[in-house]
Amino acid sequence: MGRADAANSGAISPPATERGRRTRQKLLEAATSEFGERGFHETSISEITRRAGVALGSFYTYFESKEAIFKALVREFSDGVRQAAATGIEDSRDSFEKERDALSAFLDFAREHKEIYRIIDEAEFVDPASYRAHYENTALRIHDRLKAGMVSGDFNKELEEAHAWAVMGMNVFLGLRYAVWARPEDDFEAIPEIARSILTNGLSAPD
Amino acid sequence: MGRADAANSGAISPPATERGRRTRQKLLEAATSEFGERGFHETSISEITRRAGVALGSFYTYFESKEAIFKALVREFSDGVRQAAATGIEDSRDSFEKERDALSAFLDFAREHKEIYRIIDEAEFVDPASYRAHYENTALRIHDRLKAGMVSGDFNKELEEAHAWAVMGMNVFLGLRYAVWARPEDDFEAIPEIARSILTNGLSAPD
Incomplete structure (x- = not known):
């Protein structure tokens, strides 16, 4: 990308040094906590840098605005969901176990990163394109898994895009209830098996 | 409720006259459009009253703040979803048809009130208690339907709260995709039957 293109897109190149990568990561983690606790509108860049222990001016070496770091976070979480599911299904023996294990990995991820719901949900208002892309891409991946299960013979009916959105919705709401709004009496471990059974x-x- | 209680809760009594009810309704409809288009933070009371054709001062006869009218709207939409489903299942012949028909009624409702997603989703940030109450109450109603289906023998396994959240999530995401993010090539009418089949x-x- 030429200099003019870079300026137009507002993109900032990824840090070239290990120290730069660590600083960028500290900013992302501080932003996760701040956006997660207060939401986008109530969070300021100075609160993010203070929490990260980074000088205010350095912020702009990594992100050009509060919107830019928010957008980067949505992408990180969206990637995190994808990677968790991909790792989770490595040992699954059939397509039903794949869906169970993908959900199980997602529930663990959401429990470890409870801010994910607030941040992705707030993207509907702060960065609608990222919000929609997150769900459309997730549905595409689920649909790919379902198609593979049709080929292998696990599924004996034509599974369409709507089936993928149904599976995704089930997973998102089980995560909302059992990872984010968890109650002490919940049997968290039993949830993926309930989904597999459905x-x-x-x-x-x-x- | 005594005068002191009313003052403490900040509640405003419902309008006593037909004219008052119409004005309140006009304000709610204008607020739906404004919140739906711009979101909570960018909407002002004066824009709501201008759109409703109501004097600014009259607003406070019906709602004590922007938060209050937003909260009233979330309750109205939550009630609307409940009523649509209740009416939708009046002629269903078994528990599977009930779930299909409840979803069908919800999809129609969401297609006619596309703002419902933006408004209920924004409640997560503007009025978290209403957001959570909406989903917890909806899940309770679905769970009641599932329990009735266990009694009638349509369902031969123990259906728990998690099953209700799974059904709700499926419905919410099918509504997001096929009512709010609808595409011209979609077969909208086929969606409830896909859910029934699952x-x-x-x-x-x-x-």
């Missing part, structure tokens, strides 16, 4: 034979019959 | 025998076999 996808295996619906609500009607025991497995 | 709940009947999962992803594995044709009905």
Whole structure:
């Protein structure tokens, strides 16, 4: 990308040094906490840098604005969800286990990063394109898994885009209830198996 | 409620006259459009009253603040979802059709009130208690339907709270995709039947 293009897109190159990468990471972690606690509008760049222990002026070496670091966070979380699911299904034995294990990995990820809901949900207002891209891309990946299960014979009906959105919605709301709004009496470990059972034979019959 | 209680809670009594009810309704409709288009933070009371064709001062006869009218709207939409589903399932013949018809009524409602997603989603930030109450109450109602289906014998396994959250998530995301983010090529009418099929025998076999 030429200099003029870089200026037009407002993109900042990734840090070239290990120290730069660490500083950028500290800023992202501080921003996660600040946006997670106060939301986008109530958070200022100076609060992010103070929390990160980084000089205010250095912020602009890494991000050009509060919107830019927010957008970077949405992308990081979206990537995190993708990677967690990909790792989670490495040992799954069939397509039903794949969906169970992908959900299980997502629930663990959401429990470890409780801010993910607030940040991705707030993107609907702060950065609508990233919000939509997150869900559209996630649905595409789920649909790819479902198509693979049709090829392998695990699924004996035509699974369309709507099936992928149904699976995604199930996962998102199980995460909201059991990772973010968890209650002490919940049986957290049982949730992925409940989802697997629904996808295996619906609500009607025991497995 | 005594005068002191009313003052403490900040509640404003519902309008006593038909004219008052119409004015309050006009304000709610204008607020729906304004919050839907610009979001909570960018909307002002004066824009709501201008759009409603109501004098600015009259606003405070009906709502004590921008937060109060927003909260009233979340309650109205939450009630609307409940009523749509209740009406939708009046003629359903079994528990699977009930879930299909409840979703169908919800999709129609969301297509007619596209602002519902933006407004309920923004409640997560503007009025978190209403946001959580909306989903917790909806999940309770779905769980009640599922329990009735266990009693009637349509469902042969123990359906827990998690099953209700899974069904709700499926419905919310099918609404997001096919009512709010609808595309011209979508087969909107086919969606409730896809959901019924998942709940009947999962992803594995044709009905």
